[in-house]
Every structure is written in structure tokens, then in C-alpha cells.
Amino acid sequence: MERALLVIACVAVCLLAVYGLSVGWRHRAGRQTDLPALPAVPDDLGPDLVPPVTGMYVSTTTAGSWQDRIVAHGLGRRAAGAIRLSDEGVCIERDGEADIFIPTADLVAVTTAPGIAGKVIGQSDGILVVRWSLGDTLLDSGFRSDDSDAQDDFLDAAVALVPAHPRAGTTAVDQTPAPAPDGGTDPTNGVTR
Numbered sequence: 001m002e003r004a005l006l007v008i009a010c011v012a013v014c015l016l017a018v019y020g021l022s023v024g025w026r027h028r029a030g031r032q033t034d035l036p037a038l039p040a041v042p043d044d045l046g047p048d049l050v051p052p053v054t055g056m057y058v059s060t061t062t063a064g065s066w067q068d069r070i071v072a073h074g075l076g077r078r079a080a081g082a083i084r085l086s087d088e089g090v091c092i093e094r095d096g097e098a099d100i101f102i103p104t105a106d107l108v109a110v111t112t113a114p115g116i117a118g119k120v121i122g123q124s125d126g127i128l129v130v131r132w133s134l135g136d137t138l139l140d141s142g143f144r145s146d147d148s149d150a151q152d153d154f155l156d157a158a159v160a161l162v163p164a165h166p167r168a169g170t171t172a173v174d175q176t177p178a179p180a181p182d183g184g185t186d187p188t189n190g191v192t193r
Contacts, residue, residue, distance in 0.1 A: 035072045036135040041101040045086045050157045052082040053128075055145040057094050059117045063108075063131050063138035069117040070139060074098055083128070083143045085158055090130055092143060100141065102132045110158035112151075116142030128155065 060075040062068040069076050079094035089107065092100040112125035121127060127142045128151055145151035 035070070035137060038073050038075075038098075038134070039101050039103055039106070041091060041099050042088055045084065045088050045091055047086060049085045049087070049161070050153045051150065052084045052093075053143070053145050053147065053150045053154045054082045055080070055143055055147075055151075057081050057083075057092050057097075057100070058127060058142040058144055060100075060139050060141040061117050063140050066113070066115060066140070067117050075100070075139075075141075083145075083154065085154060085161065087161070090132075090158065092141065102130060102141070104161060105163060106132045106134070107158075107162045108132055108138060110155060110162060112155065113142070116140060125151070130158070 057079050059078060060070045062070065071077075074097055077094075077097050079097045081092060081094040081097075084091045084093065087104065089101060089103040089105075090110075091102075094100070107130070109131040111129050111131070113127050113129045114121055114124050116127050116129060121144070125148070127144055130141045130143070132139055132141065145154075
């Protein structure tokens with residue numbers, strides 16, 4: 001009898017935790033309803049500037065705040081996939097989820113970081129980070145590549161594609177150092193290499 005009560009208590013605690021996570025996720029999405037809709041993926045992205053890089057889309061966060069995950073518009077759902085680069089922009093193709101398209105005009109910076117919400121790697125270049133603007137909000141989208149050499153090629157090509165002057169209303173680099181996953185500050189502050 002005592003064992004049955006312990007099992008019931010453990011199941012109840014687990015169900016309560018799942019319920020709490022679900023409510024928290026919905027509230028976060030509700031706070032982010034002011035974000036505009038994502039840009040539509042064009043029918044033709046044009047030729048790839050570098051071969052697509054396979055890996056894992058990790059998450060999207062508010063720029064410079066690596067733990068403030070954006071969950072609106074499905075941006076909070078992690079998925080395997082590939083990231084593509086063309087003259088039109090960056091397309092993150094996610095398996096089982098809607099693709100994320102970032103037009104060239106909305107690109108602010110492309111760099112690497114040791115982590116982003118949902119994934120921290122011990123390497124300083126473990127996550128490919130694309131900083132972009134969605135309306136007036138700057139976002140960082142993280143992608144973990146399967147191949148570091150392919151990531152380097154993508155990074156070099158993407159840096160060359162970033163417009164010299166971002167869209168009106170946004171700034172290319174905030175002068176306040178961004179927090180780094182180790183608790184310090186990000187010395188690159190999103191500046192591309």
C-alpha cells in the first residue's frame with residue numbers, strides 16, 4: 001500500500017511538472033504575439049552560394065540574450081535540418097517544421113557562439129548564429145552544424161552577404177556587450193569575423 005501511494009505521488013508530480021511547462025510555454029508565446037509574421041519562403045531561392053549545411057536548428061532568441069527563447073511562430077521548436085544561403089537570404093529548412101526564411105535585407109550579422117537557448121557547446125564556434133531583424137525586433141537564430149568545415153564555408157559566404165547598412169530602424173551591432181553563456185560578456189558582441 002505504501003509503495004502504491006509513492007508511485008501515485010511520483011506520477012502526480014510528473015504530471016504537474018508537464019502541466020507547468022505547458023502553461024509556461026503558452027504564456028511565453030502569448031507575450032510574443034507582437035512579433036510580426038515570418039517572411040514567406042520564396043518559390044525560388046536561386047542558386048546556393050555554398051552547399052547546404054546539415055545539422056540541427058537549435059532555437060531563436062532575442063538578440064544578445066541567449067536564454068530568452070522566442071517561441072512565437074514555431075521558432076522555439078528544435079529540429080534537424082539544413083541551412084541554405086543564396087543571394088535571396090538564409091533559409092533554415094527544418095524537418096517536420098515550417099522553414100525559416102531570412103531575407104538578405106534583414107540580415108544583421110552572422111557569427112558563432114558557444115551556445116544559445118537549448119544547446120551549449122564547449123567550443124567557441126559550436127553554434128552558428130544568424131542575427132536578423134523581424135520588424136523592429138533583433139533576433140539570433142542558432143544552428144548546430146554536423147560539419148565544422150562546411151560551417152566555416154557558410155560563415156565566410158554569409159559574412160560577405162550581410163548588407164553594409166541594415167534596414168532602417170535597426171542597428172548592426174549594439175554597443176552594450178552581450179551576455180555570454182559562461183556568465184561573462186561576448187567580446188565579439190555579434191560582430192562578424
